[in-house]
Amino acid sequence: xxxxxxxxxxxxxxxxxxxxxxxxxxxxxxxxxxxxxxxxxxxxxxxxxxxxxxxxxxxxxxxxxxxxxxxxxxxxxxxxxxxxxxxxxxxxxxxxxxxxxxxxxxxxxxxxxxxxxxxxxxxxxxxxxxxxxxxxxxxxxxxxxxxxxxxxxxxxxxxxxxxxxxxxxxxxxxxxxxxxxxxxxxxxxxxxxxxxxxxxxxxxxxxxxxxxxxxxxxxxxxxxxxxxxxxxxxxxxxxxxxxxxxxxxxxxxxxxxxxxxxxxxxxxxxxxxxxxxxxxxxxxxxxxxxxxxxxxxxxxxxxxxxxxxxxxxxxxxxxxxxxxxxxxxxxxxxxxxxxxxxxxxxxxxxxxxxxxxxxxxxxxxxxxxxxxxxxxxxxxxxxxxxxxxxxxxxxxxxxxxxxxxxxxxxxxxxxxxxxxxxxxxxxxxxxxxxxxxxxxxxxxxxxxxxxxxxxxxxxxxxxxxxxxxxxxxxxxxxxxxxxxxxxxxxxxxxxxxxxxxxxxxxxxxxxxxxxxxxxxxxxxxxxxxxxxxxxxxxxxxxxxxxxxxxxxxxxxxxxxxxxxxxxxxxxxxxxxxxxxxxxxxxxxxxxxxxxxxxxxxxxxxxxxxxxxxxxxxxxxxxxxxxxxxxxxxxxxxxxxxxxxxxxxxxxxxxxxxxxxxxxxxxxxxxxxx
Amino acid sequence: xxxxxxxxxxxxxxxxxxxxxxxxxxxxxxxxxxxxxxxxxxxxxxxxxxxxxxxxxxxxxxxxxxxxxxxxxxxxxxxxxxxxxxxxxxxxxxxxxxxxxxxxxxxxxxxxxxxxxxxxxxxxxxxxxxxxxxxxxxxxxxxxxxxxxxxxxxxxxxxxxxxx
Ligand code: FES
Numbered sequence: 068x069x070x071x072x073x074x075x076x077x078x079x080x081x082x083x084x085x086x087x088x089x090x091x092x093x094x095x096x097x098x099x100x101x102x103x104x105x106x107x108x109x110x111x112x113x114x115x116x117x118x119x120x121x122x123x124x125x126x127x128x129x130x131x132x133x134x135x136x137x138x139x140x141x142x143x144x145x146x147x148x149x150x151x152x153x154x155x156x157x158x159x160x161x162x163x164x165x166x167x168x169x170x171x172x173x174x175x176x177x178x179x180x181x182x183x184x185x186x187x188x189x190x191x192x193x194x195x196x197x198x199x200x201x202x203x204x205x206x207x208x209x210x211x212x213x214x215x216x217x218x219x220x221x222x223x224x225x226x227x228x229x230x231x232x233x234x235x236x237x238x239x240x241x242x243x244x245x246x247x248x249x250x251x252x253x254x255x256x257x258x259x260x261x262x263x264x265x266x267x268x269x270x271x272x273x274x275x276x277x278x279x280x281x282x283x284x285x286x287x288x289x290x291x292x293x294x295x296x297x298x299x300x301x302x303x304x305x306x307x308x309x310x311x312x313x314x315x316x317x318x319x320x321x322x323x324x325x326x327x328x329x330x331x332x333x334x335x336x337x338x339x340x341x342x343x344x345x346x347x348x349x350x351x352x353x354x355x356x357x358x359x360x361x362x363x364x365x366x367x368x369x370x371x372x373x374x375x376x377x378x379x380x381x382x383x384x385x386x387x388x389x390x391x392x393x394x395x396x397x398x399x400x401x402x403x404x405x406x407x408x409x410x411x412x413x414x415x416x417x418x419x420x421x422x423x424x425x426x427x428x429x430x431x432x433x434x435x436x437x438x439x440x441x442x443x444x445x446x447x448x449x450x451x452x453x454x455x456x457x458x459x460x461x462x463x464x465x466x467x468x469x470x471x472x473x474x475x476x477x478x479x480x481x482x483x484x485x486x487x488x489x490x491x492x493x494x495x496x497x498x499x500x501x502x503x504x505x506x507x508x509x510x511x512x513x514x515x516x517x518x519x520x521x522x523x524x525x526x527x528x529x530x531x532x533x534x535x536x537x538x539x540x541x542x543x544x545x546x547x548x549x550x551x552x553x554x555x556x557x558x559x560x561x562x563x564x565x566x567x568x569x570x571x572x573x574x575x576x577x578x579x580x581x582x583x584x585x586x587x588x589x590x591x592x593x594x595x596x597x598x599x600x601x602x603x604x605x606x607x608x609x610x611x612x613x614x615x616x617x618x619x620x621x622x623x624x625x626x627x628x629x630x631x632x633x634x635x636x637x638x639x640x641x642x643x644x645x646x647x648x649x650x651x652x653x654x655x656x657x658x659x660x661x662x663x664x665x666x667x668x669x670x671x672x673x674x675x676x677x678x679x680x681x682x683x684x685x686x687x688x689x690x691x692x693x694x695x696x697x698x699x700x701x702x703x704x705x706x707x708x709x710x711x712x713x714x715x716x717x718x719x720x721x722x723x724x725x726x727x728x729x730x731x732x733x734x735x736x737x738x739x740x
Numbered sequence: 741x742x743x744x745x746x747x748x749x750x751x752x753x754x755x756x757x758x759x760x761x762x763x764x765x766x767x768x769x770x771x772x773x774x775x776x777x778x779x780x781x782x783x784x785x786x787x788x789x790x791x792x793x794x795x796x797x798x799x800x801x802x803x804x805x806x807x808x809x810x811x812x813x814x815x816x817x818x819x820x821x822x823x824x825x826x827x828x829x830x831x832x833x834x835x836x837x838x839x840x841x842x843x844x845x846x847x848x849x850x851x852x853x854x855x856x857x858x859x860x861x862x863x864x865x866x867x868x869x870x871x872x873x874x875x876x877x878x879x880x881x882x883x884x885x886x887x888x889x890x891x892x893x894x895x896x897x898x899x900x901x902x903x904x
Contacts (some may be wrong), residue, residue: 138764139781167767168779172858178747178775185778583758583813585852591761603757603851604815647783665786667817690816691787695826698897707787712780716751716796719778723749723800724873 070195071103073129074187075120077111077136079166086170088180092135095184099191103127112142120146121153129155131194135163135187141594156199158646158706163190181722189718196711202643203684205293208393209233209637211630212297214285214576217245218619219611220398221267222626228276230634235390236271237299238281240329242347243268245400249330249424251431251438253619254479255501255509261433265346272348282353286387288395288579291688292606293642295392303383305354306340311378313350317370318342325358332424335435340370345433354379394606394633397590398626399576401612404459404466404566412458412563413528418443419541420528420561423476430483440487442560449490449559453543454481455525456496459566466566468587471616473564474500478509480562481518493519493556495545503618521556522549528561567616580607589615600629605644608632647689647706653679655701662693662702748802748868752779752861753788757815758851759807765854773858774865777805784808785846786819790830790896793844797834798876798889803843803868807857810848820848833896837889840871 074096078084093107104127108116111134123129132155134146139162147157163186173179209232213224216238224236236243247253248268250260271277286298306317321338330343337343339359342352360367361381371379406414406422414420419442421429432438442449454477459465474496481492499520501510514520527544533555540557547554569588570576577584582602583591590609593601600608608629611622636642651662651671656679663671663680670686671693673679682693682702694704703709754760760781766773782788785808793804806827814820824846831841845864849857 138767140761140764164764164779164781167764169775171767171770172773173775174772175775182775182778189778189780578813581815583809583851586850587852591851603761665819665822667819688816690784690819691782692784692816692819692822695787695789696822704787707782709789712782712789712792713795715780716792716801717799719751719780720749720796720799720801724875724877 070101070130071128072101072131072133072191072194073120073123073127074099074102074105074133074191075111075135076105076107076187077116077134078107078109079136080110083136083166083170086173086176086179087165087183088176092180092183092187096187096191099188101195102191103129111136112145117145117149120149124150124153124155130159131197132160133163133187133190133194134160135165135183135190137166138164138168158200159194159197161190161194161197163187185719185721188721189715192714192718193711196708196714198705200646200705203646204641205644206641207293207636208391210235210390210392211633212237212295212390212392212395213398214396215245215398215400215611215613216243216281217398217400217611217622218247218264219400219622219626220245220396221271222623223396223398223610223630224271224277225267225274226627226630227634228274232276232634232637234277235392236277236279237283237285238279239284240343241282241304241353242343242349243271243279243281244344244348247619248344249332249431250427251434252479252483254475255505257479257482261346268346268348279349280388281349285576285579288581292644293393295395295606297390297392297395299388299390301386301388303385304351305379305381305383306352307378307380307383308349308351310376311351312376314375316373316375317379318352320369320373322367322369323358323360325355331435332422332428334425334428393637394608395580396608396610396629396633397576397580397582397613398610399570399573399613401567401616402570404568406458406563406565408465409458411527412455412525412561414563417528417530417541419559420563423473423480423562423564426480426562430480430487438487440484448488451491451493451558452484452560452562453493453495453556453558454562454564455528455543456494456564457524458563459568461497466568466587468616469500470567471500472567472618475506475509475618477564478513478518481513482516485516485518490559491519493521493543493558495521495523495525495543497524521545521547521554523547567612570613573613580604582607582609589613600625600632605642645689647704648684648687649682649689649691649694649702649704650684651680651682652701652703653677655699656680657699657701659698662697665693665696746869746873748776748865748873749800750777750803750805750865750868751796751801752777752805752807753782753785753792754779754807755785755809755815756781756783758809758813759849759857761851762849762854762857765852766858769854771855771858773861776865777861784814784816784819785823786814786816788823788826790826790833791893793830794893797839797843797874800877802871802874803845803864805861805864806844806846807849808846810850813850829896829899833892837892839874842867843871843874
């Protein structure tokens with residue numbers, strides 16, 4: 068095997084060069100077997116760096132390339148393309164990850180340099196066993212699945228639909244709209260949330276390209292980019308969506324009223340047959356089995372009797388729909404921190420402690436109080452309100468992250484209280500972070516409007532009075548860090564700015580779609596800066612607050628971005644996928660069938676007549692478990708072959724005791740077998 | 741005379757989707773950890789052929805660290821369960837060879853757990869440091885030993901399978 072290997076060591080500015088003696092590595096690598104050329108360069112990923120590699124391939128006739136730089140997750144594609152441009156098969160490249168795995172994690176320069184040498188030797192050894200591969204073209208099904216009908220999902224669905232591509236929009240609640248539908252105003256413009264959201268919702272409802280599946284949940288995803296098969300559970304509504312005309316008579320006549328813990332955040336009531344809110348899309352109600360008198364006691368059926376279109380069907384069952392899509396967008400949103408977890412703030416124990424969501428509903432003109440700000444008794448207007456920031460955020464005991472939206476939310480709610488009542492409004496904050504367009508200006512506006520800002524994290528909210536003035540009040544105990552003293556602020560009402568948290572079932576949802584969550588529980592993006600909407604699983608995208616706390620404009624932006632990415636793929640018609648698959652060498656296969664049961668994708672079939680196993684390359688995802696499991700070594704794994712990995716191991720240990728030094732090392736892993 | 745601290749050489753086999761990304765994450769977050777583990781990237785921990793581990797030890801590694809996604813979170817659904825079972829088998833084989841099973845370790849790290857992985861690496865490096873150098877080459881490379889190892893390897897390849 069006579070290859071001409073080019074080794075390129077990147078300084079990455081000072082990212083690598085500061086901790087690794089790159090010059091020495093490059094020079095040393097020149098002594099490795101088959102290495103024809105070595106270079107050290109400031110930024111290999113720059114166009115000049117890439118051009119240099121391409122040029123060397125052409126002029127020096129290099130047949131293999133090793134790039135020692137950052138993680139292959141970041142720039143493998145970049146350098147593969149550079150090879151391709153120079154006419155070299157892109158799979159004849161190997162990267163050594165000397166930044167993420169060495170220079171950024173190692174203090175000692177000598178240790179870092181020798182680790183880099185080992186990684187470079189390994190890459191050089193491995194790359195000689197690389198085989199040219201051709202990426203496989205897969206046709207992209209033009210349908211897209213969007214999971215979650217909040218503002219991010221709505222935006223994504225509309226973008227795709229308007230581009231002419233069919234969308235399935237799955238929403239678990241009876242109506243789309245998400246959290247945004249619950250709000251009254253939006254910061255900092257004070258736009259009425261409903262006025263800007265409901266037109267979008269009805270666009271979705273009427274769109275000829277969008278098939279809306281509300282009251283439905285994602286069951287299972289199989290397949291891969293271009294061709295996913297998705298099972299969706301359409302929960303029984305007990306109302307036939309084809310016949311119901313949304314007149315609402317059933318809701319009116321239903322005799323059972325229950326507290327609405329969902330849309331109204333426990334602040335109002337709904338019937339047992341209900342739509343979450345008047346502008347719901349679709350307008351088709353659902354029967355809540357848990358509280359319906361018929362399901363409870365076997366009588367009533369008032370709705371059925373009165374329905375003019377005979378749409379009520381108590382025998383309806385959950386339905387499983389199977390759809391095929393090319394791409395998936397998860398826009399599953401967030402859950403609010405359970406403020407009961409901080410008993411020191413008294414939520415659930417002290418009547419007049421509210422959560423921001425409850426308060427949001429109260430301010431809403433179509434909410435339970437008709438937009439009046441009142442205490443829990445439903446009549447008394449508060450004379451003073453204290454808004455507590457960072458409840459469950461920026462606190463190591465709960466969530467160490469900043470939820471990002473609460474400062475602005477607090478300002479907005481403060482404004483609404485000042486507008487609607489004569490109350491004094493306090494806000495207790497750790498830091499004010501109004502950090503986007505027009506946000507700071509809104510903060511100034513509230514300062515001028517007379518909102519009172521106290522810098523300090525609230526220690527406690529209590530109703531235990533110490534002075535006569537504190538009687539019958541809620542007392543907010545806080546250290547005012549600007550005054551440098553403890554304060555007890557007596558108020559009538561406290562509003563807790565609960566943190567934005569990942570959906571409680573985010574991990575489950577992620578697993579279904581094959582993507583992972585961060586420690587906190589947010590979906591992990593492909594790259595935090597450069598690719599916040601893609602994930603490590605091709606064809607699965609994320610948008611909105613499921614990726615991390617986010618306000619409305621950012622969610623909309625991500626929804627649109629995810630849609631745009633998919634539109635590109637659909638309009639091209641095909642995507643290229645990695646040819647990393649396993650194949651059986653029939654002449655070595657003994658037909659033992661051990662591999663058959665190792666594959667979770669049913670990609671391996673046993674051919675009864677030939678008595679050998681065969682792998683279907685379309686179903687194979689390239690994990691390599693069967694390759695490792697074949698007792699006859701009859702299965703080979705493209706790009707992760709036995710020879711390649713053995714060579715890599717030998718290279719990694721080029722400086723091990725009892726072995727020759729790297730320079731004279733001959734990599735001959737096969738001979739040991 | 742100055743006595744050098746013994747620095748064990750460890751080969752890591754990390755799966756592409758969780759553990760390798762966790763290591764990348766540790767890098768991006770500039771978390772410092774021991775430089776002794778040199779990583780081979782595989783698509784899945786299910787690709788870790790126990791023969792790779794033996795190979796690494798035979799070529800001079802003092803320990804081997806296998807890292808995968810948490811059980812239930814494998815990018816290929818369930819392959820890390822197979823890794824787990826093979827790993828138990830591997831430990832068994834190593835013990836039979838007279839090599840401490842503590843020279844190999846299997847850890848789980850999700851893509852977001854860079855700090856956790858860095859800690860696990862530090863811990864493993866310390867543990868292997870206490871075990872001292874393996875010296876497979878000199879201790880095990882005598883002719884009859886080699887024959888014995890070959891025999892065990894064959895046996896292992898046959899016995900290792902877990903699918904049925
Ligand atoms: S992909 Fe990580 S263990 Fe399978």
